[in-house]
Amino acid sequence: MARRRIEANAELFVPVNLTLRLPGAYRGLMNESFRPIEEGVATDLRDEMTYASYLQLPTLLAAQQPVSDHHDEMLFIIQHQVTELWLKQLIHELRSAMALIAVDDIPPALKRLARIKVIQRQMFEQWSVLETLTPIEYVQFRDQLGKASGFQSPQYRTVEFLLGNKNAGMLKVFAHDPALHEPLAADLAAPSLYEEFLRSLDRAGYDLPADVIDRDFSQPYERHDGVVAVFKTIYDDLDAHWQAYEMCEELVDVEESFQLWRFRHMKTVERIIGFKRGTGGSSGVSFLRKALDLTFFPELLEVRTHIGE
Numbered sequence: 001m002a003r004r005r006i007e008a009n010a011e012l013f014v015p016v017n018l019t020l021r022l023p024g025a026y027r028g029l030m031n032e033s034f035r036p037i038e039e040g041v042a043t044d045l046r047d048e049m050t051y052a053s054y055l056q057l058p059t060l061l062a063a064q065q066p067v068s069d070h071h072d073e074m075l076f077i078i079q080h081q082v083t084e085l086w087l088k089q090l091i092h093e094l095r096s097a098m099a100l101i102a103v104d105d106i107p108p109a110l111k112r113l114a115r116i117k118v119i120q121r122q123m124f125e126q127w128s129v130l131e132t133l134t135p136i137e138y139v140q141f142r143d144q145l146g147k148a149s150g151f152q153s154p155q156y157r158t159v160e161f162l163l164g165n166k167n168a169g170m171l172k173v174f175a176h177d178p179a180l181h182e183p184l185a186a187d188l189a190a191p192s193l194y195e196e197f198l199r200s201l202d203r204a205g206y207d208l209p210a211d212v213i214d215r216d217f218s219q220p221y222e223r224h225d226g227v228v229a230v231f232k233t234i235y236d237d238l239d240a241h242w243q244a245y246e247m248c249e250e251l252v253d254v255e256e257s258f259q260l261w262r263f264r265h266m267k268t269v270e271r272i273i274g275f276k277r278g279t280g281g282s283s284g285v286s287f288l289r290k291a292l293d294l295t296f297f298p299e300l301l302e303v304r305t306h307i308g309e
Contacts, residue, residue, distance in 0.1 A: 068141035072133055076141075079130045080150065086123050087155040090116060094162045094193060101196045104203060106243050113250040120257035127264040131271060138272050142279065149280025154180045163258065164192035164296040166220050189218045194297050197247060198227065204244070206230045223298035231303040248300055255296050262291050 037043070052058065063081065066073040097112035150156065152173055160170075166188055174180040191199065195217060202208040209226035234241040234248060266288040269278075278284045295301060 066141075067144045070137070070140040072137040073141045075130070075133060076138070079126065082126065083123060084153065084155055086119055086126075087153070087159060090119050090123075091155060091158055091162065093119070094159070098162070098191075098193050098196045101193075101200050101247075104200050106200070106247060110246060110250055113247075113254060117250075117253050117257055120254070120261060124257070124261050124264055127268045131268050133272060135272055135274070142273075145279050147280055149278055149282070151278065151280045151282060154184060157184055158187055161187040162193055163254070164194045164221055165294055166192070166218060168218060191217050192221070192296075194221065194251065197251065201230065201244060206233070206244075221298075223302065227299040228302050228306070231299055232306055235303060235307050251297050252300050255300075258296070259292060262288065266292070 042048070064074060064077045066077060093112045093116045097109045097116070100106070100109035100112065154174060157170055157174075160167075161184065168188060171181060171184055171188065174184055195212075198208055199213055202213050207226070208230060209224050212224050212227060231248065234244045238245050266285055269288060270285045273284065275285055278287065282288075
């Protein structure tokens with residue numbers, strides 16, 4: 001089959017013996033430790049937009065405010081702030097993908113999902129940095145965090161809602177701040193990424209159950225035999241349903257990547273605090289482990305059982 005699924009090019013490989021492959025003149029230059037500024041490089045930046053001003057670096061780099069004098073707290077803060085930045089980009093891409101699917105513009109939506117997967121990979125690998133924080137180091141400042149917990153991240157909760165893990169009870173955590181509560185309540189009541197896809201399939205002529213397409217989206221999604229049957233039709237004839245199939249597989253990729261992130265989160269917490277309760281009052285590792293049983297797109301996993309029947 002000539003067609004292939006969209007994949008983002010996320011890996012760059014640099015040969016270890018790169019210097020051996022450079023022309024002789026360049027190898028010689030690599031022994032020098034001084035490089036003059038080239039003519040034409042802007043140095044007078046008065047009244048100009050600069051790198052620091054464009055990225056608001058003074059504000060960004062002033063946002064790390066440790067509550068202890070322990071050296072390793074800076075790592076803990078930056079780890080979580082970087083995660084929040086990636087979550088912001090993830091939400092940006094998810095909302096765009098959902099808007100495109102809502103108007104049946106599938107090809108660019110697939111590109112958004114390809115980028116989302118690369119962001120998820122970055123977030124997964126990022127746990128390795130926090131894992132350098134040992135239990136002895138973390139305990140030096142953990143008590144000073146009070147009840148602050150990643151469970152309270154409004155952006156993480158937004159991602160969960162957009163992907164379809166709807167739980168109205170989670171809004172209680174944000175009741176103290178209307179600026180956080182109101183947009184989360186709106187996302188809770190709106191169709192998720194999966195539901196936008198199912199509605200798009202319905203508009204395309206697939207026989208989706210009416211009670212799946214038109215329902216109270218604030219309630220948790222429940223798997224439906226009728227949706228499994230539609231996906232079975234798609235997977236039984238890829239040539240006839242290629243675009244729908246491609247979207248199905250992209251969604252499976254996103255879910256798997258999210259579950260891998262959840263698992264890495266659980267294992268990182270386990271190695272740093274063992275089985276202590278979380279700072280926000282949860283059971284800690286036990287609470288995180290339960291999340292591994294959740295699924296965003298149940299029929300996309302179930303249909304695999306019936307492929308080839």
